[in-house]
Amino acid sequence: MDLQIALLLAQDGITNGAIYALLALALVLVFAVTRVIFIPQGEFVAFGALTLASLQVGKTPGTLWLLLGAGAAVALVDLLLVVKRGSYRSIPRIIGWNLVYPALAAAAVYLLKPAEMAMPLQIILTLALVVPLGPMVYRLAFQPLAEAPVLVLLIVSVAVHLALVGLGLLFFGAEGSRTPAFSEASLRLGDIAINGQTLWVVGASIALIVVLYVFFERSFYGKALRATAMNRTGARLMGISTVMAGKLSFLLAALIGVLSGILIAPITTIYYDTGFLVGLKGFVGAIVGGLASYPVAAAGAVLVGLLESYSSFWASAFKEVIVFTLIIPVLVWRSLTTHHVEEDE
Amino acid sequence: MDNEGKPILEVSSLCVSYGKVEALHQASLTVGAGQIVTVIGPNGAGKTTLLNAIMGLLPKTRGDIRFLGEPQPEIEVERMVAGGMSLVPESRALFGGMSVADNLQLGAFMRHRRGHRDHPETMEQVFNIFPRLRERREQEAGTLSGGERQMLAVGRALMAKPRLLLLDEPSLGLAPLIVKEIFRVIADLRQTGVAILLVEQNARAALQVADYGYVLELGEIALEGAAPELADDPKVIESYLGLGGAAQAASSRSKPAAS
Numbered sequence: 106m107d108l109q110i111a112l113l114l115a116q117d118g119i120t121n122g123a124i125y126a127l128l129a130l131a132l133v134l135v136f137a138v139t140r141v142i143f144i145p146q147g148e149f150v151a152f153g154a155l156t157l158a159s160l161q162v163g164k165t166p167g168t169l170w171l172l173l174g175a176g177a178a179v180a181l182v183d184l185l186l187v188v189k190r191g192s193y194r195s196i197p198r199i200i201g202w203n204l205v206y207p208a209l210a211a212a213a214v215y216l217l218k219p220a221e222m223a224m225p226l227q228i229i230l231t232l233a234l235v236v237p238l239g240p241m242v243y244r245l246a247f248q249p250l251a252e253a254p255v256l257v258l259l260i261v262s263v264a265v266h267l268a269l270v271g272l273g274l275l276f277f278g279a280e281g282s283r284t285p286a287f288s289e290a291s292l293r294l295g296d297i298a299i300n301g302q303t304l305w306v307v308g309a310s311i312a313l314i315v316v317l318y319v320f321f322e323r324s325f326y327g328k329a330l331r332a333t334a335m336n337r338t339g340a341r342l343m344g345i346s347t348v349m350a351g352k353l354s355f356l357l358a359a360l361i362g363v364l365s366g367i368l369i370a371p372i373t374t375i376y377y378d379t380g381f382l383v384g385l386k387g388f389v390g391a392i393v394g395g396l397a398s399y400p401v402a403a404a405g406a407v408l409v410g411l412l413e414s415y416s417s418f419w420a421s422a423f424k425e426v427i428v429f430t431l432i433i434p435v436l437v438w439r440s441l442t443t444h445h446v447e448e449d450e
Numbered sequence: 451m452d453n454e455g456k457p458i459l460e461v462s463s464l465c466v467s468y469g470k471v472e473a474l475h476q477a478s479l480t481v482g483a484g485q486i487v488t489v490i491g492p493n494g495a496g497k498t499t500l501l502n503a504i505m506g507l508l509p510k511t512r513g514d515i516r517f518l519g520e521p522q523p524e525i526e527v528e529r530m531v532a533g534g535m536s537l538v539p540e541s542r543a544l545f546g547g548m549s550v551a552d553n554l555q556l557g558a559f560m561r562h563r564r565g566h567r568d569h570p571e572t573m574e575q576v577f578n579i580f581p582r583l584r585e586r587r588e589q590e591a592g593t594l595s596g597g598e599r600q601m602l603a604v605g606r607a608l609m610a611k612p613r614l615l616l617l618d619e620p621s622l623g624l625a626p627l628i629v630k631e632i633f634r635v636i637a638d639l640r641q642t643g644v645a646i647l648l649v650e651q652n653a654r655a656a657l658q659v660a661d662y663g664y665v666l667e668l669g670e671i672a673l674e675g676a677a678p679e680l681a682d683d684p685k686v687i688e689s690y691l692g693l694g695g696a697a698q699a700a701s702s703r704s705k706p707a708a709s
Binding site: 190192325328329331332335336338339340341342343344345346 | 505507524527528531532536537539541542543544545546547548552555556557559560562563606607610
């Protein structure tokens with residue numbers, strides 16, 4: 106391998122690593138706040154990429170039906186609860202978010218001719234269609250189990266993942282899609298041509314990480330999420346409801362997932378089930394950070410990206426094996442260095 | 451004493467069970483506006499259960515709770531916080547990895563959510579009550595000493611500008627000097643108009659600051675009365691005021707016999 110190839114592989118690894126880092130951050134966030142290991146994270150990546158691709162070729166993305174269906178289901182569950190409790194003040198909010206909003210999204214898809222829109226608008230429409238599925242999934246699958254042990258939440262998480270992969274096949278078919286690059290520009294650094302999309306991915310990832318950092322460090326709601334992760338009872342006593350924190354963390358995770366999907370769609374062909382593998386690599390990064398430390402998780406994810414890219418050069422058949430084997434030394438090291446903490450709930 | 455108007459909190463015949471075990475049986479108590487009311491009793495009597503049930507952390511089996519004159523059929527923590535109730539739990543439940551200032555700020559989360567953006571002023575007031583917290587404002591809560599943690603827990607609860615403050619064993623595990631300071635602050639809080647329901651094993655200190663007291667034994671209210679009267683009650687002296695009180699108890703028992 107000469108230097109040029111090494112640098113090209115590094116570029117590739119960092120691009121993928123940036124995406125894995127975003128996903129790792131989302132996984133750490135969701136786990137810290139809700140104790141859910143968010144396996145369906147990858148489906149949001151795939152749904153984001155495939156929804157954008159569908160919109161661009163003028164097809165109605167299947168995620169629209171999912172949004173309408175999930176919205177109706179959430180509305181039904183919440184309205185039944187309202188009737189049971191007899192407190193009717195929240196009815197307009199329930200109907201607004203779960204029935205009116207999806208209907209507006211459907212109207213936008215049918216009336217605005219997304220195929221002719223500028224790409225930024227298509228991206229915004231994709232976000233508007235897929236991101237709300239995050240809190241809806243939380244409401245339907247995880248909110249009723251808020252007090253359940255981690256293992257039960259994990260099993261439900263796997264179930265949600267399988268259901269969403271199945272729906273992905275139904276919505277988008279077995280063929281993969283690719284979207285055009287955000288820009289055709291490329292940068293030459295000495296002998297190395299840096300791909301424009303690489304710059305987009307790395308730049309957008311860094312920007313998103315900075316925004317998340319500011320959100321968690323400075324804003325009231327960001328601090329509330331961190332507080333919930335640190336001490337659930339304490340947070341409830343401040344009036345930070347577990348449900349609100351759960352929905353907010355799922356919203357952020359879905360947002361990160363969909364953005365990641367949109368960012369990598371021009372680089373790799375995305376199939377309905379591609380998300381799972383991408384999500385798992387983010388998970389390896391998150392494990393390096395012990396599902397607790399954001400910076401270590403992000404660094405671990407970049408390491409995963411680099412490892413993947415170099416192993417695809419030297420031993421491409423064993424690429425995935427090498428990446429996922431990374432988990433074993435990390436787990437051994439962690440179990441030797443950290444003392445076991447009993448779960449407090 | 452400021453006893454006019456409706457009571458802040460009325461609890462009647464409250465029962466709470468853990469599975470089949472009843473931890474609280476038919477407990478009734480009242481906290482008047484601006485009053486400090488204490489519930490004393492031994493370990494395991496159900497004191498924490500009582501507070502947690504009032505706050506909504508635990509579901510009640512039976513009984514009624516009226517807060518600010520309004521019945522509360524379904525008690526939810528968030529609703530109670532929004533209504534002006536703050537609980538300082540026995541565990542303090544601080545956000546250990548966050549700074550003192552962030553902990554305090556989150557105390558005002560519900561007010562912020564409801565559109566009251568006055569947490570910087572409230573934080574100044576809390577710093578005036580606990581000057582030590584001002585010095586430590588950038589320090590992580592997890593690195594504070596026991597006394598400072600308790601001050602932060604109380605300060606954080608005050609950030610919500612509560613009408614009723616529930617304190618669960620504020621003296622637990624603290625050095626005597628710090629206990630004294632905490633109780634001085636509790637007594638001073640009377641001036642701010644907040645009503646306080648204080649649960650304590652340290653009966654002597656609690657009865658000194660309180661207006662009214664209840665004795666909780668095996669999940670039931672065994673005794674109640676104005677705090678000074680309870681402090682003189684031979685049963686209370688014998689069971690709760692400890693060794694120092696035993697001599698006094700003996701003398702106070704012998705007095706009526708002699709007369």
